[in-house]
Amino acid sequence: MQETFRLRKFEMQDLQKVMFINRACLPENYTDYFFLDLYRRFPESFIVAEQNGEIAGYIMCRIELGFSNFGFSGLIKKGHIVSIAVLPEFRRKGIAKALINRAMEGMKLYKAKQCFLEVRVSNVPAVNLYKSLGFQITKTIHGYYADGEDAYVMSKKL
Helix, strand or coil: CCCCEEEEEEEHHHHHHHHHHHHCCCCCCCHCCCHHHHHHCCHCEEEEEECEEEEEEEEEEEEEEEEECCCCCCCCEEEEEEEECCHHCCCCCCCHHHHHHHHHHHHHCCCCCCCEEEEEEECCHHHHHHHCCCCCCCCCCCCCCCCCCCEECCCCCC
């Protein structure tokens, strides 16, 4: 039997499952208010993946005004991937890649010109995934994470 997943926009009733996935997969956890604020402000880039009716992963983003990560002058709109996670039993099925691609489409609706994210320098599978999607390392932030680990800023033109 071929397992398939489907993507859809986050809905309010998804909050507890998304928060569970966040806590289960990532050391950086957020309040329910934080999730709901991003949902209310940027619903086109807050996406969940379902497999067999169960939420398997999510991505949430926001749109920010900032300087280009590629050296253009002036302020631009940039999509920021704030958090993405897929439960371990659903990994290596293309879900994260699909979530990122769908979220970037949503960012374009908000007129974002670039997309960026932070990722632990030790998270080689994630760095490789982002590179496969056309992201490049544009900066290193020393001591970015609460445990002192550095982060790469990875960016992509939309």
